[in-house]
Amino acid sequence: MHGHKLVADGIFGPATEAGVKAFQSKSGIRASGKVDRTTYMAFVSPMLRVLEPITHNGTLTDAVAKLARKHLAEHPREIGGQNRGPWVRLYMDGNEGNAWPWCAGFVTFILKQACELTGKPMPIAGSFSCDVLAMQAKQKGRFCRENDIDDHVRNTGGAPAIFLVRRTSTDWTHTGFAMSFGREVMDTLEGNTNDEGSREGYEVCERIRSFSSKDLIVLG
Structure with a gap:
C-alpha cells in the first residue's frame, strides 16, 4: 500500500x-x-x-511507448497474493486470482489506451491469452517470427512492438512490449514479471531479453 x-x-x-x-501523514492528510x-x-x-491523456507524435507506437513508461512510473504491482490487487483488476477487466496471469492483459490495456488516444484502430483485438494474441497477429499479418526480428528492426528503425515468449511453435507463455532493440537483444517493459524474468511475477518492470525463443507482434 x-x-x-x-x-x-x-x-x-x-x-x-x-x-x-x-x-x-505522508500525504498531508489528517491522520485519522x-x-x-x-x-x-x-x-x-x-x-x-x-x-x-499524454502528449504524443500521432503514431500508435509513440503513444504505446509513452503510455507504457507512464504505467511503469507508478510501480504497478500485485497486492494480496498471486495475480491479485487493484492493478491486476484494472488490467484484467475486474478479474483477479490464480487463474488470471495478467501479462497479456497489461499489453492489451495499454494498446487500447493508445488507440483511443490516437484515434487509430486496434492492430489486433487484444486478449488475456498470449496464444490468442499470437493467433490474432497471424490473422492480421502482423506476426514476426524470431528469424525475422532483424528485418523488423531494419524496416522500422526498431519501433516498439509486442514480444511473445515462445515455448513451442503453437504455445506462447509470456508477453510484454519490446521498447527498443540492440544486437540480438531487446529492452522490454512488461507486466506480471519481476527481476528474475518470471512469467508469474508480481509487478511491471523493465528488462533486457535476448531474441532467443521470442516472436513479435508488429504495431507500426
Missing part, C-alpha cells in the same frame, strides 16, 4: 489502521486512520494518473 508493507488478510485491524495513518473520501482518492491517485 504505497510502500507501507501490510499483510492482506481481509480484516481492517490495528496494522491496517496504522498503515492508513502513516499514509495519511479512517479511509474517508480524501484518503481514498489519494490511495487511487496512481491509477488515475495512468488514465490521463
Whole structure:
C-alpha cells in the first residue's frame, strides 16, 4: 500500500489502521486512520494518473511507448497474493486470482489506451491469452517470427512492438512490449514479471531479453 508493507488478510485491524495513518501523514492528510473520501482518492491517485491523456507524435507506437513508461512510473504491482490487487483488476477487466496471469492483459490495456488516444484502430483485438494474441497477429499479418526480428528492426528503425515468449511453435507463455532493440537483444517493459524474468511475477518492470525463443507482434 504505497510502500507501507501490510499483510492482506481481509480484516481492517490495528496494522491496517496504522498503515492508513502513516499514509495519511505522508500525504498531508489528517491522520485519522479512517479511509474517508480524501484518503481514498489519494490511495487511487496512481491509477488515475495512468488514465490521463499524454502528449504524443500521432503514431500508435509513440503513444504505446509513452503510455507504457507512464504505467511503469507508478510501480504497478500485485497486492494480496498471486495475480491479485487493484492493478491486476484494472488490467484484467475486474478479474483477479490464480487463474488470471495478467501479462497479456497489461499489453492489451495499454494498446487500447493508445488507440483511443490516437484515434487509430486496434492492430489486433487484444486478449488475456498470449496464444490468442499470437493467433490474432497471424490473422492480421502482423506476426514476426524470431528469424525475422532483424528485418523488423531494419524496416522500422526498431519501433516498439509486442514480444511473445515462445515455448513451442503453437504455445506462447509470456508477453510484454519490446521498447527498443540492440544486437540480438531487446529492452522490454512488461507486466506480471519481476527481476528474475518470471512469467508469474508480481509487478511491471523493465528488462533486457535476448531474441532467443521470442516472436513479435508488429504495431507500426
